[in-house]
Amino acid sequence: MSNVTTMDAPVKVSAPQEKTRRELKAFNGLAHLALIFWAVVTAGPLLWVVLASFKSNTEIFLGEPFALPSTFSLETYLSAWDQAHIGRYFLNSVFVVLVSTAGTMLFGSMAAYVLARYSFVGNRIVYYLFVSGLAFPTFMALGPLFHILKNMGLLNTYHGLIMVYIAYSLPFTIFFLAAFFKTLPHEIDEAATVDGASHTRKFFQIMMPMAKSGLVSITIFNIVGQWNQYLLPLVIMQGQGADQKWVLTQGIANISTQAGYHAEWSTLFAALTLSIIPMIVVYAIFQRQIQAGLTAGAVK
């Protein structure tokens, strides 16, 4: 990933270069200092959360945030998993994101493909209708969205939430994938047509495999975006028994409010740790793809 060029050309070090070398060393030292500082600022709060999850309330209020806990016990984790339902919220999130990302990718790539490679009346209108969705902030239409779902009986249902996730992910997915499908060569396309492949078959067996790299980036982008969604579930998953169906972000936010009343801070920290650890694991394995996927939108 880095641009380190390792072609070390042999260079004779002369007197004036000696001076620049010393300056360089000082600069390098400062650079590392600054970078280490930011690494600590980034990782510090997360480490603190993990440490605090093992502490009792008394210990948490003692100060010394980075002191090790006096005893290690997983009790707080059990209570976060059972009583605070983190396990349930986690699985809810997994289920919703799996289905909605799959749906987003299927419908998004279908629409993007047709819009990018077929000319028909109204093509541009449909395309710009989708892309203009990028200009609207989601939260400006909360009220109408809520009432649309209410009238359709979709409030507090997974399929309602999933359909809304898909609908709000389509603009960017189509914008990105349409540009991608446009760049694919036409020769193979034509050859397949000559061989008698149907349009549908061409899409699934030829175009999708060819667009793999773009599909991977945008899939990651959608998984992360939908996993982290907070506003839409907050609007949709309300009503009777909704707390059984909450997704992880909602659940954690709620534990945070509850913890204030019951002074169960360590449970909150355990819940936070449980929600962060899987992300770290996934990130450690796929960090290249994840970085590429999330920045894909900005460096088109």
Place this chain on the structure above:
Amino acid sequence: MRHGKYPFIIGFLAVPVALYAVFVVAAYVQTFQLAFTSWSGFGVIKYVGFENFEKLWNDDLFWKSLRHNGFLLLLLPIATIAIALVFAFLLNVGGGTKGGMTRGVRGSKLYRVIFFFPQLMALAIVAVIFGRVFSSDKSGMLNGLFPDSWQPWLFLADDRWALTCILVVLVWQAVGFYVVLFSAGMGSIGEEIYEAAALDGATKVTLFFRITLPLLWNTIQTGWVYLGIAAFDAFALVNIMTVDRGGPDGATSVLAMMIYRNTFEYSQVGYASALGVVLFFLTLTFAALTLRVTRRDAV
């Protein structure tokens, strides 16, 4: 072989267009419509002309929230981009020249991996964490780190500093993403340009301002728009982190919070829609202005 083209096109577009029309287009269209009504969310819809906008004009909380969004809009991009540029530069070019080649500092890959991680976390979870980090007693990470002799800082409970806390959290989360983004941009700047400049005796500072910055301009511009749009949001942070959700005493109220409360707590869907319409035009103006003002000739 064009046989069956239209059935195929319609078949592929039907579901995505239907989903999009019902849940997105209809919702936005209704927002514009409801902005001119006094609808509470129940019962008949009554049109009231521009009444909501008049009310808005005289609403102190609206102007306050707008100022807060403005504060974030101004400082979030500046702070994030400045910090990210410096780190990206250190990571990519900071290692100095060796045989005329510029290179990054050692361990630059590890730094990048660590810096990027907050971007993966949900803003809602970040908000919960920082709500505790900024706790105004000894249980907070920062107050816990301060010496015992200090009075605990109030942070989010202090109306002068609460909004700054929000800004800090937003910057904390965003920097890593832009470090990676700018790094990618810097990576595509040809080695030979740095090489030539270094041979001409250019210092690091000159390299940064005369080569890196101009060549990265397009990426910076995109980043500016993204961060600006994030500054118009900030809902999750305000809703989860702050005292009284927008407090203390309205000190962290933002437009998104007002829209949410008017819709779901004050039964003022009409008024919330008017706020939504204002927000839409603000966002659009901001994006258009940014792209216009910062436009430069391609280098």
